[in-house]
Amino acid sequence: AQKVTQAQTEISVVEKEDVTLDCVYETRDTTYYLFWYKQPPSGELVFLIRRNSFDEQNEISGRYSWNFQKSTSSFNFTITASQVVDSAVYFCALSDPLSDSWGKFQFGAGTQVVVTP
Amino acid sequence: NAGVTQTPKFQVLKTGQSMTLQCAQDMNHEYMSWYRQDPGMGLRLIHYSVGAGITDQGEVPNGYNVSRSTTEDFPLRLLSAAPSQTSVYFCASSSTGIRYTFGSGTRLTVV
Numbered sequence: 001a002q003k004v005t006q007a008q009t010e011i012s013v014v015e016k017e018d019v020t021l022d023c024v025y026e027t028r029d030t031t032y033y034l035f036w037y038k039q040p041p042s043g044e045l046v047f048l049i050r051r052n053s054f055d056e057q058n059e060i061s062g063r064y065s066w067n068f069q070k071s072t073s074s075f076n077f078t079i080t081a082s083q084v085v086d087s088a089v090y091f092c093a094l095s096d097p098l099s100d101s102w103g104k105f106q107f108g109a110g111t112q113v114v115v116t117p
Numbered sequence: 118n119a120g121v122t123q124t125p126k127f128q129v130l131k132t133g134q135s136m137t138l139q140c141a142q143d144m145n146h147e148y149m150s151w152y153r154q155d156p157g158m159g160l161r162l163i164h165y166s167v168g169a170g171i172t173d174q175g176e177v178p179n180g181y182n183v184s185r186s187t188t189e190d191f192p193l194r195l196l197s198a199a200p201s202q203t204s205v206y207f208c209a210s211s212s213t214g215i216r217y218t219f220g221s222g223t224r225l226t227v228v
Contacts, residue, residue: 037219043221043222044207044219044220044222045160046219047218050216093159104150104165104176105160105162107158107161109157109158109159110157
C-alpha cells in the first residue's frame with residue numbers, strides 16, 4: 001500500500017526565512033511519481049512539480065527547490081527567502097504509473113505554511 | 118481560458134437531499150477526476166473518467182454517481198446526502214494524465 005507522511009502540521013516563519021517541508025513516502029512499486037501541490041487561501045490546488053522515481057536529480061525553480069532521496073524515501077521541498085504570498089497549505093503526493101493517469105494520487109495530510117511580514 | 122470551473126462554490130443540504138456538483142473544463146482534456154478533501158486527510162479520489170462515456174470508481178465512491186456525456190462536463194451526483202459527505206470537493210482535469218488542473222472547489226455542508 002502507498003502512504004505519504006507529512007509530519008509537520010504547521011510551520012510559521014518570518015518573511016525572508018527559509019522553510020523546508022518534509023515528505024516521507026512508502027510504496028512497493030519500483031516506478032512511481034512524486035508531486036508537490038500548493039493550496040493558497042483561495043482554495044484551488046496549484047501543481048508545483050512532478051518527479052519520477054528514476055530521476056533523483058534535485059531541482060531548483062526560482063525560490064523553490066526539491067530534494068529527492070530514494071535511500072530515505074523522502075521528497076523534501078524548500079522555499080528560500082519566503083514571502084507572504086507563500087502562505088498556503090502544501091501537499092506531497094504519490095502515484096504509480098497505472099493509476100497516475102487516472103488522477104489517483106495518495107496525498108499527504110498537508111503542511112500549513114504561515115509567513116508573516 | 119477559464120480552466121476548470123466548479124459550481125456552486127458553497128452549498129448546504131439537508132440529510133437525504135440529492136444534488137449535483139457541476140464541473141466543466143474548456144481545455145479539451147480527456148482525463149477528469151473528482152476528489153474530496155477532509156481535514157487532516159489530504160485529497161481522496163471519488164470517481165474518475167478517461168474520456169467521454171468512460172468512468173470508473175476511485176477510492177471513496179460510495180454515495181456518489183458520475184457520468185461523462187461530453188468531454189467538457191463531469192458532474193458529480195450525491196444521491197442521498199449524509200453528514201459524512203460534508204467536505205470540500207475538487208474537480209480536476211488533465212490532457213496527459215500527468216499534470217492535473219484543479220478547480221477552486223465546492224464547500225458542501227450536510228446538516
